[in-house]
Amino acid sequence: MGIERVARAVYVTFTNSLAGYALALAAAVASVAAAYANKHVGAFFDALNTLIQSVSILVWAIVFMMVFGVTSRKPPVLVAAAASYPILLTSLMGAVRSLSWRFRLLARILGASRVQELVYFILPGTLPYLAAASRAAVGVALRISVVAEAFGSSGGVGYWLVYSYDIGDKDGVFAWALVLVAMMIAVDYAILRPVERWASRWKL
Amino acid sequence: MRVEGLVKTYGGETVLGGVSLEASRGEALGVVGPNGAGKSTLLRIIAGVEGYDAGRVEVRGRVGFVPQETILLPWRSLRGNVLLAARIAGVPRREAEERLEDGARLLGIEEYLNMRPGEVSGGTARKAQILMALVLRPEVLLLDEPFTGLDVASVASLQETLTALRRRGLTMIVVSHMIGELVRVVDRLVLLSHKPARVRGVYDIRGDSSALARMLAEELGGGLAARGDPRL
Known part of the structure; x- marks a missing residue:
């Protein structure tokens, strides 16, 4: 377990999780924008959210691996996205509902169009809530992408953890588990908490 | 009216x-x-x-409206709030800046323009809300x-x-x-x-x-x- 291998594995897991989170974030923001424009679309995303949450992450991991292959890096990314999307969407939808009357009133007073209302008033207003939800979503993305890595051979922390188990290397299992914990703590303290603090400055 | x-x-x-x-x-x-x-x-x-x-x-x-409750966007400075109002109304940027400076002088809030709503007093925030209406040059x-x-x-x-x-x-x-x-x-x-x-x-x-x-x-x-x- 050389330092180079650890660094490489951490890089792979980190980028898998981050890509999954970014994908989920983009999908959640787009869903909220669409739902804001049309309440029927909103009902559709509500149902989709329930559906995604009701399917086990294990099922998503197997399905994505069947579709993209075990050596692909796509399954861990997509599984991380599937796990964090409901967290982000639920939080964003709730934030939009709770803030909108004040900002909608201001938007109407200023004569803003529906698009301007969303871009200038509603979405920025959800940022503190989004930052708080992101802490949970990134944590889930990290933990879940490791599970998907364990099934494949992408070379992330999850892959090496299961590999150590397969060859009966107990120390290796604990060492990779510690790497994962250290990664989670580092990401939480170095990125997520400061971002949450920064965004909560303008929480109403 | x-x-x-x-x-x-x-x-x-x-x-x-x-x-x-x-x-x-x-x-x-x-x-x-x-x-x-x-x-x-x-x-x-x-x-x-x-x-x-x-x-x-x-x-x-044109009508300018100052609502009962002060509603400013907390992530924008007072200047940012006022310029957003002008932008939505289609006022060109340079003209909006001129109107902003003129209105801020009249209201006596020039020194607070770069602060966010949470950093100023209720009175200053209220004046900024009025400035948001004035920047549209209402009749x-x-x-x-x-x-x-x-x-x-x-x-x-x-x-x-x-x-x-x-x-x-x-x-x-x-x-x-x-x-x-x-x-x-x-x-x-x-x-x-x-x-x-x-x-x-x-x-x-x-x-x-x-x-x-x-x-x-x-x-x-x-x-x-x-x-x-x-x-x-």
């Missing part, structure tokens, strides 16, 4: 029962009445923010309870500002329950009755305003003057 026979109902309850009023160019009109009489509803309808069931609203020129300015929540110094400063705006030829309609403060900035007072609101009287107060304020306060049923309310 003219309103004729305005009727507004909420869930079967008539809030405005045929309100008519008129303000000529450069005139400041104060609207008073008991709590829940529909004063704020009346302003929101004139501002075009809310619909109505019957009657007519006729406004010549009619509607103010809903502009003095509420302000300290004595801020109220005096806001009164000076409103007087200066009136001198510039701006038509103003000011709703306030603080009659003592209101009479210092308006030409006429419109008294609304309780639900359904109708115009109960229109008083020209360009003469002896303090005596009239006492009379109105008693007429409103609150007996403010009799209780020695400091607002009078």
Whole structure:
């Protein structure tokens, strides 16, 4: 377990999780924008959210691996996205509902169009809530992408953890588990908490 | 600005029962009445923010509206808030900057423009809200309870500002329950009755305003003057 291998594995897991989170974030923001424009679309995303949450992450991991292959890096990314999307969407939808009357009133007073209302008033207003939800979503993305890595051979922390188990290397299992914990703590303290603090400055 | 026979109902309850009023160019009109009489509803309808069931609203020129609650975007500086209002209204950036500086000077908030709403006092935030309306260069300015929540110094400063705006030829309609403060900035007072609101009287107060304020306060049923309310 050389330092180079650890660094490489951490890089792979980190980028898998981050890509999954970014994908989920983009999908959640787009869903909220669409739902804001049309309440029927909103009902559709509500149902989709329930559906995604009701399917086990294990099922998503197997399905994505069947579709993209075990050596692909796509399954861990997509599984991380599937796990964090409901967290982000639920939080964003709730934030939009709770803030909108004040900002909608201001938007109407200023004569803003529906698009301007969303871009200038509603979405920025959800940022503190989004930052708080992101802490949970990134944590889930990290933990879940490791599970998907364990099934494949992408070379992330999850892959090496299961590999150590397969060859009966107990120390290796604990060492990779510690790497994962250290990664989670580092990401939480170095990125997520400061971002949450920064965004909560303008929480109403 | 003219309103004729305005009727507004909420869930079967008539809030405005045929309100008519008129303000000529450069005139400041104060609207008073008991709590829940529909004063704020009346302003929101004139501002075009809310619909109505019957009657007519006729406004010549652009309307600027300052709502009862100060609503500024907390992630933008005061400058950012005001420029956003100008941007939405289609005012070119350079012109918006000029209007911003001019308005900020008038309101005395130049030094706070780069601060966020959470970093300034309630009075300064209130003035920034007024500036958001002024940057649109409205012909009619509607103010809903502009003095509420302000300290004595801020109220005096806001009164000076409103007087200066009136001198510039701006038509103003000011709703306030603080009659003592209101009479210092308006030409006429419109008294609304309780639900359904109708115009109960229109008083020209360009003469002896303090005596009239006492009379109105008693007429409103609150007996403010009799209780020695400091607002009078």
